[in-house]
Amino acid sequence: MNGTNQPDTPLVDDVQLVYASLLVWFVRIALVALFTTFILYATGIVSSAIRISDVPTHWHLSAREYALATQTEGGWSWIVSLDQGRTLSLASLVLFPAGTMVLTAIAIGLYIRSRLPVYAAITFLQVVVFAVAASGILASG
């Protein structure tokens, strides 16, 4: 440990402060969306092709068997049925990884502006990893 009263290293860099400020708002919005959409789904205010009361009859099946039994397609197919309660609730869960991905993409610009090219490259590669995972390319390939 190097204990000092006046450090020559800044305690928190600007990129981290901007990222933290954006994260606060993102988490608030995502949590409100999470609980609101679940209430809409659970109360039946927004209807679903798969009723919430039917979910427990299938949840002992594997993800693949569940998708077959309920005629749910994998990948991004859910995005075309956002008018359904179940899909709306799922979309609010997707907000969390999607928001992290957007924040990481913003960090690329922040690091470029701060003249930290190594970190801009690392965060760019991170977005590529997210994009590959999110695209489903590996699953279909």
Place this chain on the structure above:
Amino acid sequence: MKAISLALLALVALASPLLADTTADVVSGGLIQTALPWWGWALLLFTFTVALGVVAVIGGVGGGVLFVPIVAAVFPFHFDFVRGAGLMVALCGALSAGPILLRKGLASMRLGWPMALFGSVGSVAGAFLGLSLPTGIVEGLLGIAIMGIVVLMLLSSRSDFPEIVRSDPLARLLGLRGAYRDESIGRTVEWRVHRTPLALAAYLVIGMIGGLFGLGAGWANVPALNLLLGAPLKIAVATSGFVMTINSTAATWVYINQAAILPLIAVPSVAGMMIGTRVGAELLPRVRAPIIRWIVIALMALAGMRSLVAGILGAFS
């Protein structure tokens, strides 16, 4: 102490009837007729995860690592959905705690990004592997992993302020150093790290285990950052949360793509765990944490053994 006892009692009381007979509800045609309506399950899961969250914080472990083995043991959900919900629990919890730790400079994004990049590659690979292997094998492997984590928790020591004489070239290139204000000693602490290439390799493995089993990887992040890299303990604990947000995000995309996340399981779990961890954090200064920690270790060991047995039975059935 009463609140903790109640939380543990709630865990045991809730678990007993479900553990006793979860398969009796199976009827012909492969569907199950459950004893409870959907909202009863949601309420039960919510209550259970509140209790789990309280115990996790006081026991000094991440919620994700307790959630997967224990919920898999207690509830009749398929293991795929438990792992999907486990990742959501780990991701939402780490994101919620993130801003304050980043602003205070306790979490270091510069230290976290390179580790998270390697960890996320591992976690994507682990998630694919977990969803393609037979359930029995994954469950058996989880049992082995949980037993390993229990041993790690029992044996690993921690160092508040590791002495790093000289950073390695990669750490110098990446500028992996920083400073934070430690209120407990009233001083600003400067830190640097070493053994960066070794830590990056370790993160590939840590990420893979997290993605494979849907576990948050705080149990491995903290020792890797603290003991391997030599970051001060407070930096290691806080940066672990940041790394977890990135690694869980990568694996969560795979589970979403494979339709392995059910809102009816994930949302009550996330809500319960968030409330439970907040209650746990409030109670932490007032309870005898070492006793709770031993109980948590015992619970994990039991859940790990159950997974191992279920995996072996599944492989031979």
